[in-house]
Amino acid sequence: MTLCRKAAASTWFRGSLAGLVLLVLQGCASAPNANPRDPWEPFNRQVHSFNEGLDEAVVKPVAIAYQDVTPSFLRTGVSNFFGNLSDVWSLVNNVLQLKPKESAETLARVGVNTTIGLAGVLDVATQLNLQKHNEDFGQTLGHWGVPTGPYLVLPLMGPSTLRDTAALPVNWQGNLIGRLDDSTLRHSLTALRVVDLRAGLLLTGRMIDSASLDKYSFTRDAYLQRRRSLIRGSLGEPNSPQEERYDLPEPVNKTAPGASPPSRP
């Protein structure tokens, strides 16, 4: 499991990221039969295994220890606190996407949770049926039609795409923790946030470990689908996939037998 993209990055990392993207663009010619959505697969796989190694060695053990030693109400409080901060950034992006209902609901969430919810530690808003609408700047770009671009695995931060990577500097501006002046507090909160995110992903990680034959392509395919559905919503999808029915006998003519959909246009 890799670190979530939401994790705040330290300052030194911001500069090196731009350089890295350039390096990728120049250095990685795509392989002849590359996946069209993943032309930089060889590079991505290397970063993926670097991330995996780091995760196994440091981040995951810390997250497991955190889960073992802290009582669950405390962990919920921590998650809620960071969730409230991310709601602030979601609010900005809901507004940027001109979603009135979601914006209003998110504004109400932040208002309720920051005050009655004691700076976000209690998620009172959810109890009041105010739904969470997570949006980041990558989703905002996607909403306005910016294509995802190739899949990209970032060091420390994991799965991304070219578009989502380009959106990162803007997301960092919206990261309230990054704006704290006290550097000790800033770093501590960032570390806690990473551990909180990772602890929340332990079960998902175990499921991916058990479900995947090739963790890299499983993660990639799931990530790309997930982002697409977050941006477009599942409602835009057709009721049935337009694909050949391999479980039926091969169609002799163009028309497939039975209830299968017509062949691809």
Place this chain on the structure above:
Amino acid sequence: MLLNRRNWTRLVATAFGSSLNLTLPLARAAEEAPDEIIRRMSTDVLSTIKADKDVQNGDVRKIINFVDTMIMPKVNFLRMTASAVGRSWRQATPEQQKRLQEEFKNLLVRTYAGALSQVQDQTINVKPLRAQAGDTEVTVRTEILGRGEPIQLDYRMEKTAGGWKIYDLNVLGVWLVETYRTQFAQEISARGIDGLIATLALRNKNGAMTNAGPKKN
């Protein structure tokens, strides 16, 4: 007409008494709407899990048993597997196709077994079905409501002679079959269909439910 077919069946059933009790559930299953099937199945599954500590603790044998009785009758697993395997499915022998379905099912059951311990007070909300009369394929959209954000869970279903059957599943925007297609294709192009079967079998044998999960690179 005063009596539609359903009323007619009921009338006949009442008239003939218990001798027809066996055929009635069958008739009902054949005409049950897809969203109704999902609603009933989800409710049954959730209450079974809540009531059974062994299932919650990930007892794989018990879970497979309950999947076979409660879920599989509603699934066209042949189509699901064939779709994940893709083009090579037609080249596979009947024996290989049988093995692929078995191992794929076990892989999925083992994967989800780990999540069952999380089932506590969740409920399921089936969204209104958006389909026209005469549709033979529909998507049933649901969400699992519990603590935190609702979890999106959608089903693609097709109308068959034996009623509506599930052939693909979407968790949080990710279609199950699509996610396996690349991995299966990779394995088949590297090691053939038997290679894929062997990999799946090994995966299932190694008890993927250990805490850290198998390490593989």
